[in-house]
Amino acid sequence: MARRKKSTAPQEAAEETNEPNEDLILDEEELTEEPVPEDEIICKLTQERRKVTPEETIIQDLIDQLHREYRVDLANMARDLSFRISDYDETAGKKKSLTRRAALVVYKTGTSGETRTDEDIIRVVMVAKKGTQPENKNQGVEGLKNLLSYLAQQQSSSVINLYGAWTNGDRLAFFRAFRNPRNQFIETEELTDFPAPDESLEELEDANRRPLRIATKESLLRAFKSAHDYLYGNQSMRGDRAFWQLLNLIFCKILDEQQSLRLFFVGATEANTEEGRKRVVERINRLFERVKNEEYKDVFDGSERIELNDRALVFVATEISRYSLLGTDTDAKGLAYEAITSNTLKRERGQFFTPRNMIRMMVEMIDPGPNDLILDPACGSGGFLVIVLNHVRRKLLAEAGGDPDLPVPSERKRIELKLKEYARNKIWGIDVDPDLRKAARMNMVMNEDGHGNIFCFNSLEFGVPEREVPEMEQFATGVPGLAELWNRRNTSSLSEKFWRVMI
Numbered sequence: 275m276a277r278r279k280k281s282t283a284p285q286e287a288a289e290e291t292n293e294p295n296e297d298l299i300l301d302e303e304e305l306t307e308e309p310v311p312e313d314e315i316i317c318k319l320t321q322e323r324r325k326v327t328p329e330e331t332i333i334q335d336l337i338d339q340l341h342r343e344y345r346v347d348l349a350n351m352a353r354d355l356s357f358r359i360s361d362y363d364e365t366a367g368k369k370k371s372l373t374r375r376a377a378l379v380v381y382k383t384g385t386s387g388e389t390r391t392d393e394d395i396i397r398v399v400m401v402a403k404k405g406t407q408p409e410n411k412n413q414g415v416e417g418l419k420n421l422l423s424y425l426a427q428q429q430s431s432s433v434i435n436l437y438g439a440w441t442n443g444d445r446l447a448f449f450r451a452f453r454n455p456r457n458q459f460i461e462t463e464e465l466t467d468f469p470a471p472d473e474s475l476e477e478l479e480d481a482n483r484r485p486l487r488i489a490t491k492e493s494l495l496r497a498f499k500s501a502h503d504y505l506y507g508n509q510s511m512r513g514d515r516a517f518w519q520l521l522n523l524i525f526c527k528i529l530d531e532q533q534s535l536r537l538f539f540v541g542a543t544e545a546n547t548e549e550g551r552k553r554v555v556e557r558i559n560r561l562f563e564r565v566k567n568e569e570y571k572d573v574f575d576g577s578e579r580i581e582l583n584d585r586a587l588v589f590v591a592t593e594i595s596r597y598s599l600l601g602t603d604t605d606a607k608g609l610a611y612e613a614i615t616s617n618t619l620k621r622e623r624g625q626f627f628t629p630r631n632m633i634r635m636m637v638e639m640i641d642p643g644p645n646d647l648i649l650d651p652a653c654g655s656g657g658f659l660v661i662v663l664n665h666v667r668r669k670l671l672a673e674a675g676g677d678p679d680l681p682v683p684s685e686r687k688r689i690e691l692k693l694k695e696y697a698r699n700k701i702w703g704i705d706v707d708p709d710l711r712k713a714a715r716m717n718m719v720m721n722e723d724g725h726g727n728i729f730c731f732n733s734l735e736f737g738v739p740e741r742e743v744p745e746m747e748q749f750a751t752g753v754p755g756l757a758e759l760w761n762r763r764n765t766s767s768l769s770e771k772f773w774r775v776m777i
Contacts, residue, residue, distance in 0.1 A: 319351055319378075328404045332443045333377050335492040336399055340380065343487040344470040346397070350381050357392075359424040374421040377401040383471065392428040396435055396471060402442045415440045415447055419462045426451035426460045434460070437468035445500055446493075450475070465542045466592045478542035486531070486598035491606040494597060498610040501590040502618075509586050514709075517618040521716055522580055523590055524599070526561040528719050529569055531600045537561050540592045551584045554591060572726065573715050599720055601683075604664040607720050608657060615655040615713050627654060630661070637661050643669060644696055647754065651733035653703030656714030660721050663701060667693055698726070702753055704733045727752070 310316060314323045315330065318337045324330050333353065340346040355376045360369045380397035381390050398421060402413045409415075418440040426434050436451045448465040469478055470485075477483040489497070498520070505516035530538035537557040544550035559580060566574035580587060599607065609630065616627045642648055642662055650658045668678035670692055676685030697718065705711050708730050715725035729749045735741035736749075750760035 317353075319348060319353055328443060329377075329401050332401050332441060335490070336378060336401070336439075336441070339490050339493050340378065340397075340399075342490055343493065346380050346471060347383070349386075350383060350471075351378060352381065352390075353378050355379055357421060357424060359420055361420055372420065374417055374424070375400070376421065380471065392425055393430065395425055396437070397468065398422065398425065398436075398438045400438070400440045402440065404443050406442045408440070408442075408445060408447060415449070415464075418447075418449060422449060422451040422462050423460050426453075437465070439468065444496065444503065446496060463543065464546065466540045466545055467542060467596045469542075475542055479544075481536040481539040481541075484539065484541075486601065487596055489597040489602045489606055491603070491609050494602060494606050495610040495613055497593040497597065498614050501593040502614045504589050504593075505582070505586060508589075509582060514618050515581075517614060518578075519580065519582055520590060520614065521713070522562060522565070522578060523558070523587075524594065524716060525565045525570060525573075525719070526558055527594055527599055529565050530561060531598060535561070538591065538595055540588060540595050545588045545592055548584075551588045554588050555584050558587065558591060570719075570725075573712060601686075604660060604667065604721050608660050608664075608717070611717055611720065612655060612657055627657060630657065633658050633661050637665050642666060644692065644700075647700050647702070649702045649704070649753070651704050653705050653714050653728065654710050656703060656717035656728065659701050659703050659714070660717055663693070663697055663718075663721055666696055670696075697721075699754075701727055702749070703728045704736075704749070705730060706732045 310323065313326050315326055315334065316322070317324050318334055337348075337351065337353075340351065341348060357374045357376065359372050359374055361372050376398045378397075378399040378401075379395050381394045382396055385394045398418070400418045400421065402410070406413045418438045422436060422438045426436050429436065432453070434451055434453055438449050438451075440447045440449070448468045449462050450465055450468065451460055451462050453459070454461050465475075465478070467478055469475055473485065477485070501523075502516050502520050505511050505519055509516070509519075511519065527538045530536065538561060539557070540554050541550065544554060562580055566576055566578055582590070612627060612630065637658070642665060644666055648659065648662050650656075653659060667689070670689040671678045671681050671685060674685065674688050676682075676688065701718075703711075703714055705714060705728070711728050711730040714728045718725040718728065729745045731743050731745050731749075732741070736746055747760065750756045
């Protein structure tokens with residue numbers, strides 16, 4: 275029987291709905307009028323004060339993720355439950371009693387309060403300390419598998435509906451408990467994701483039925499970092515090589531979503547067998563051929579290839595395939611993308627990105643609108659341009675009568691053409707580093723296209739005849755108002771007039 279480690283405040287029942295109730299995720303200021311000390315946070319689930327620790331931060335992120343991505347009603351969640359289970363100690367040759375702690379559990383819809391039992395639990399999440407390896411005997415995934423086996427034994431139904439997740443903040447692993455039809459023993463197996471309460475495992479196995487989740491900031495950041503770190507640690511790749519391999523797969527993912535191909539897909543159990551992994555690899559290699567030779571041949575030179583072994587490619591694909599990159603919030607994508615670019619393309623070279631909060635302040639100060647021309651002459655990975663694009667997106671949504679903060683799909687669709695037109699005609703970027711130009715183009719592709727307006731040359735040399743390169747002419751003839759100046763570049767100081775136009 276489960277025991278709460280600490281008593282939790284009563285959770286108010288919420289009206290059941292297929293969509294998450296955003297009002298239930300509250301800011302600290304909304305939860306209490308008293309100031310919250312810097313070393314405390316207000317729990318999104320129980321509304322209690324909690325000490326800020328790495329593990330508590332992870333729990334808060336997971337509450338948000340379960341609610342927003344998996345549509346779990348907060349009233350059906352509980353936290354900090356301990357379970358006394360028995361396990362066989364092979365060394366001692368006998369059973370021993372263990373305590374397993376669940377950071378979060380999800381109960382069946384329709385159950386409530388003190389009437390809930392262990393049989394009503396359908397999802398369980400274990401949070402290990404930062405740095406704990408999944409292979410750790412006591413704190414790793416074995417602990418989750420022990421707990422799933424125990425809870426499965428409490429279910430009276432012949433069909434077990436029980437799934438779990440384990441995380442150390444960097445890695446997120448999913449498992450299910452099931453009854454082996456041959457011997458009726460309860461077993462566990464790893465999954466690429468677990469279904470939301472209103473989904474089935476069969477849907478996650480079918481590319482045409484599997485839902486794409488709208489990622490939270492923290493979950494997309496974790497997915498990108500986990501994929502990058504896996505390549506860095508398991509493929510012996512330096513940071514920049516790992517980044518470009520990840521970028522190749524992100525391009526594949528974007529193309530797959532844009533054209534609804536459903537090839538960038540890993541079934542719930544497909545990664546568990548060699549045959550399944552080979553199917554995933556074959557699909558993604560087909561996608562990459564289209565990426566570099568057809569759809570984005572202006573970004574690739576055609577010689578690029580995916581250099582990952584099957585297991586590594588499937589791991590990375592698993593991390594990012596569950597999310598809709600096109601549907602996820604621009605800020606969430608920007609935060610995740612710049613986290614990996616700043617650690618590879620810039621920091622390793624002694625360069626640093628402008629902090630996002632400073633970029634956001636600059637954009638709010640200039641307050642660009644749909645008719646304003648924007649140039650970043652040292653655009654790096656495109657962070658400034660993407661935040662401008664998001665700023666204009668919010669304006670277009672407001673003008674169309676939509677919600678700039680939480681637009682529904684129909685509202686996004688309403689402004690889609692205007693936003694694409696703005697990205698392609700009004701946003702321009704230049705960077706002297708060809709690698710950063712490619713990274714900026716990817717950033718723009720993830721955020722409504724516009725990738726063709728990123729050029730590679732030294733913007734300080736623009737208009738200096740002896741420093742002229744072909745991309746300068748392409749840039750000058752594309753930007754409204756510059757073509758005439760470019761044609762008269764030998765009779766006047768183009769560089770000076772260019773900066774007068776653009777500043």
